[in-house]
Amino acid sequence: DTAVSQTPKYLVTQMGNDKSIKCEQNLGHDTMYWYKQDSKKFLKIMFSYNNKELIINETVPNRFSPKSPDKAHLNLHINSLELGDSAVYFCASSFSQNTGELFFGEGSRLTVL
Amino acid sequence: GENVEQHPSTLSVQEGDSAVIKCTYSDSASNYFPWYKQELGKRPQLIIDIRSNVGEKKDQRIAVTLNKTAKHFSLHITETQPEDSAVYFCAASGRGGNKLVFGAGTILRVKS
Numbered sequence: 746d747t748a749v750s751q752t753p754k755y756l757v758t759q760m761g762n763d764k765s766i767k768c769e770q771n772l773g774h775d776t777m778y779w780y781k782q783d784s785k786k787f788l789k790i791m792f793s794y795n796n797k798e799l800i801i802n803e804t805v806p807n808r809f810s811p812k813s814p815d816k817a818h819l820n821l822h823i824n825s826l827e828l829g830d831s832a833v834y835f836c837a838s839s840f841s842q843n844t845g846e847l848f849f850g851e852g853s854r855l856t857v858l
Numbered sequence: 859g860e861n862v863e864q865h866p867s868t869l870s871v872q873e874g875d876s877a878v879i880k881c882t883y884s885d886s887a888s889n890y891f892p893w894y895k896q897e898l899g900k901r902p903q904l905i906i907d908i909r910s911n912v913g914e915k916k917d918q919r920i921a922v923t924l925n926k927t928a929k930h931f932s933l934h935i936t937e938t939q940p941e942d943s944a945v946y947f948c949a950a951s952g953r954g955g956n957k958l959v960f961g962a963g964t965i966l967r968v969k970s
Contacts, residue, residue, distance in 0.1 A: 849901040
């Protein structure tokens with residue numbers, strides 16, 4: 746049973762399009778995250794939700810909008826995609842918002858042409 | 859905010875040798891320091907972590923040391939094996955303890 750699952754795993758799209766990535770965790774964790782890993786492998790936090798409430802919102806363009814319908818799900822919608830959005834997006838979860846182990850999903854590789 | 863620097867960016871060692879990766883952090887309020895391993899095309903996975911009330915922690919061939927005064931922590935891998943080849947990330951929890959800030963990563967290559 747996959748603990749943190751993301752879909753789709755690969756996404757290839759044109760500039761200007763809108764796309765969504767979905768994430769689900771079955772670990773019963775309260776906190777979920779979106780991280781972006783660029784071509785240089787740098788991992789940077791984008792958003793965090795604790796029990797459906799947004800607790801971390803880093804300096805991310807407002808074209809990126811997260812949504813957490815319940816504490817087991819965290820989706821990421823991206824409007825007006827740009828070339829620089831190409832990256833691997835990792836969803837993660839942790840037991841609580843006070844840091845402990847992050848459980849990452851497999852990642853969603855987004856390529857914007 | 860928290861800033862984590864990691865060195866070296868790449869490290870090549872001979873199988874059986876030791877590998878050491880070092881990180882420094884800026885926020886003295888950080889209290890949690892994990893290390894993640896990411897194999898090619900895979901997700902990052904926790905390999906060891908340490909909290910600020912402990913100076914050293916060991917798990918088989920890996921160990922982490924923390925110097926709170928100097929604000930640096932290190933990962934030590936002994937008797938390296940080819941399967942240790944991966945990207946290793948350090949991280950620090952940052953003020954408030956609810957946000958992990960990662961270092962830039964170290965590509966470790968173990969040559970057999």
